[in-house]
Amino acid sequence: MDDLPFDSTPAVSASDTSPPLLEVRDLHVSFQMEFSTIYAVQGLSLAVRAGERVGVVGESGSGKSITALSIMQMVPLPGRVTGGEILFAGQELVGLSRKGMRRVRGHQIGMIPQNPLTSLNPVLTIEDHFLEVLTLHLKLNKEQSRARTVELLNSVGIPDPATRMLEYPHRLSGGQRQRVIIALAMACEPQVLIADEPTTALDVTIQAQILELFDELVLRSNLGAVLITHNLGIVAGHCDRVVVMYAGRVMETATVMDLFDHPAHPYTLGLLRCVPRLAATRTKTFHSIPGLPPRVTRLVDGCPFAPRCERASDKCWVETPPISEITPGHELACWHPYSAKAEVA
Amino acid sequence: MTAIGVPEIPTTAPAPAPAVTEQRASASFWHAAWYRFRRNKLAMVSAAVVIIILLTGALAPWVAPYSETHVDLLHTLAGISWHHLLGTDQLGRDTLTRVIWGARTSMTVAIGATLIGAVIGIPVGVLAGWYGGGFDWVSLRLFELFTMVPTILAALLFVTIFGVNIWKLTLFIGITSWVGFGRLMRAQFLALRDREFVQAARAAGVPQHRIVIVHILPNAVGPMLVFFVQQIPSVIFVAAGFSFLGLGIQDPTADWGKMINDSVSYLPIDPLLVLVPILCIGIGCLAFCFVGDGLRDALDPTSK
Numbered sequence: 129m130d131d132l133p134f135d136s137t138p139a140v141s142a143s144d145t146s147p148p149l150l151e152v153r154d155l156h157v158s159f160q161m162e163f164s165t166i167y168a169v170q171g172l173s174l175a176v177r178a179g180e181r182v183g184v185v186g187e188s189g190s191g192k193s194i195t196a197l198s199i200m201q202m203v204p205l206p207g208r209v210t211g212g213e214i215l216f217a218g219q220e221l222v223g224l225s226r227k228g229m230r231r232v233r234g235h236q237i238g239m240i241p242q243n244p245l246t247s248l249n250p251v252l253t254i255e256d257h258f259l260e261v262l263t264l265h266l267k268l269n270k271e272q273s274r275a276r277t278v279e280l281l282n283s284v285g286i287p288d289p290a291t292r293m294l295e296y297p298h299r300l301s302g303g304q305r306q307r308v309i310i311a312l313a314m315a316c317e318p319q320v321l322i323a324d325e326p327t328t329a330l331d332v333t334i335q336a337q338i339l340e341l342f343d344e345l346v347l348r349s350n351l352g353a354v355l356i357t358h359n360l361g362i363v364a365g366h367c368d369r370v371v372v373m374y375a376g377r378v379m380e381t382a383t384v385m386d387l388f389d390h391p392a393h394p395y396t397l398g399l400l401r402c403v404p405r406l407a408a409t410r411t412k413t414f415h416s417i418p419g420l421p422p423r424v425t426r427l428v429d430g431c432p433f434a435p436r437c438e439r440a441s442d443k444c445w446v447e448t449p450p451i452s453e454i455t456p457g458h459e460l461a462c463w464h465p466y467s468a469k470a471e472v473a
Numbered sequence: 474m475t476a477i478g479v480p481e482i483p484t485t486a487p488a489p490a491p492a493v494t495e496q497r498a499s500a501s502f503w504h505a506a507w508y509r510f511r512r513n514k515l516a517m518v519s520a521a522v523v524i525i526i527l528l529t530g531a532l533a534p535w536v537a538p539y540s541e542t543h544v545d546l547l548h549t550l551a552g553i554s555w556h557h558l559l560g561t562d563q564l565g566r567d568t569l570t571r572v573i574w575g576a577r578t579s580m581t582v583a584i585g586a587t588l589i590g591a592v593i594g595i596p597v598g599v600l601a602g603w604y605g606g607g608f609d610w611v612s613l614r615l616f617e618l619f620t621m622v623p624t625i626l627a628a629l630l631f632v633t634i635f636g637v638n639i640w641k642l643t644l645f646i647g648i649t650s651w652v653g654f655g656r657l658m659r660a661q662f663l664a665l666r667d668r669e670f671v672q673a674a675r676a677a678g679v680p681q682h683r684i685v686i687v688h689i690l691p692n693a694v695g696p697m698l699v700f701f702v703q704q705i706p707s708v709i710f711v712a713a714g715f716s717f718l719g720l721g722i723q724d725p726t727a728d729w730g731k732m733i734n735d736s737v738s739y740l741p742i743d744p745l746l747v748l749v750p751i752l753c754i755g756i757g758c759l760a761f762c763f764v765g766d767g768l769r770d771a772l773d774p775t776s777k
Contacts, residue, residue: 200675202672202675202676229678230678230679230680231678233676234676234677234678234679235678239673239676241669241672241676242669243669246669247669247670247673248673249688249692250670250692251691251692260674260677260683261677261678261679264677309673312677313677
């Protein structure tokens with residue numbers, strides 16, 4: 129796949145068999161609205177090992193962010209986790225008490241929210257933000273917290289942290305704020321880091337810097353990381369394994385290498401074709417998948433992608449394809465996968 | 474200090490001493506607000522007027538030239554003179570004295586009633602906005618109930634049953650004016666509850682009570698303070714209105730609204746008697762309004 133516009137070099141091999149730090153099994157999340165129910169996530173499974181970066185990709189509304197919020201047990205009402213388990217270091221998070229969950233949030237699982245411009249409290253200084261989590265989880269006193277804050281800000285590349293930390297958030301640039309947010313998520317040395325589209329609000333050059341920082345932190349602290357994005361370029365460059373979601377379900381799970389070299393699901397292939405390439409200007413049009421993602425207000429049998437799929441048969445409309453492993457580490461939910469090396473372009 | 478977005482350039486100037494920067498930053502929010510407020514001339518002048526009104530009211534027994542109840546039947550409706558700088562009314566009471574004591578009454582009622590309104594309204598609004606659901610529903614119905622009943626009718630009923638003095642009037646206006654605070658805080662909490670920094674705080678494991686107190690309330694303090702200050706003139710108006718209708722302050726206590734009521738029949742003879750309390754009400758209300766506006770602008774941490 130040399131003609132893809134990004135470089136795919138996974139840092140961790142798929143053969144890693146250490147027990148997962150975070151494991152989501154058969155997660156179901158639904159929103160009970162007044163007149164309908166939205167089945168946002170239906171049977172999602174994923175596992176994150178230490179030092180591994182797992183990318184979750186999908187279109188808007190495919191359930192990526194809800195998956196992240198489920199792990200933090202922060203699904204907004206009227207949403208509810210209706211089934212499945214979320215195991216963090218062997219501990220079940222679904223149904224964990226509010227108090228128990230508070231010990232996990234921010235302490236053992238850090239989260240990088242989407243928008244750096246609005247994720248810091250405008251009336252608190254940078255230092256106050258750190259002081260709060262450091263006293264809460266690590267029981268540091270003010271002096272210790274201050275020293276640690278300087279250290280943390282230094283590690284994410286904020287110049288002159290001792291002065292900068294006394295500033296209010298609006299005096300920092302977007303990229304700097306995102307660095308602060310990352311440092312904040314890392315403040316209590318979590319084992320798992322969840323990043324929900326961490327660079328969507330930033331411009332491209334800052335994006336690259338932030339993602340580099342993200343890679344560095346994962347490597348240095350041997351974190352398990354979940355990177356939620358809709359950008360396949362980010363997945364290729366900054367993830368080890370990928371979960372492709374569509375309409376709340378997992379379509380394909382594979383290592384980055386596998387996914388880009390041997391995409392088996394027609395949806396994955398469609399997504400890859402949608403990546404604009406300089407070499408493809410001769411066709412003069414962008415490729416797109418026809419149709420729109422479905423509204424998941426009913427539980428129906430059949431593959432959710434069938435209405436938009438070029439390979440769909442009658443079977444696809446009536447029977448839901450089960451998730452099965454086609455090669456080690458490569459799982460797939462499709463009746464008619466592309467078997468051999470499929471032609472992306 | 475380098476400007477935002479400018480890369481750090483090593484300078485020869487020594488780094489600022491930590492103690493100095495710390496002081497600057499820790500007081501920065503209120504300092505910056507004060508700095509912005511100070512530059513607003515209208516607000517500063519209004520603040521001075523407010524302070525003068527509050528001070529004369531508080532020090533009424535010492536600054537007023539005569540006693541509040543001093544009646545001089547030999548000098549009724551006297552015009553401006555060295556003895557009576559603003560003249561006297563139909564009972565020979567010194568107008569300046571009455572106006573100063575009236576400031577005391579009006580400010581007591583206005584601030585007292587607004588405080589009572591805030592004390593009732595803010596917790597209700599906070600709970601309604603934060604918890605939503607059933608609590609929100611009940612609060613909304615309460616808001617509607619209190620908005621629906623005409624204040625004047627309720628006042629008539631209240632006065633008929635309980636009688637009236639300055640404290641009862643304050644309590645009554647306070648009870649009828651808490652809805653504004655409730656609505657404001659509910660709206661603030663509804664808006665702030667879903668803001669990303671609140672979500673981020675939750676994701677960092679911050680307990681709920683801390684989120685409410687540390688993350689949401691300080692963000693609502695600005696609008697709350699502004700509303701508080703702007704609520705005062707409307708309470709002054711309501712209180713003056715009640716006094717004018719005879720439902721409020723009773724003799725011998727001096728009050729601006731009551732002074733208008735007392736003197737309105739002497740308008741053709743001595744217009745000053747009505748004009749002075751009207752000016753007091755007008756200037757007082759405007760001053761509070763402008764201070765409120767100035768506060769609103771000053772407390773916005775992102776304004777320059």
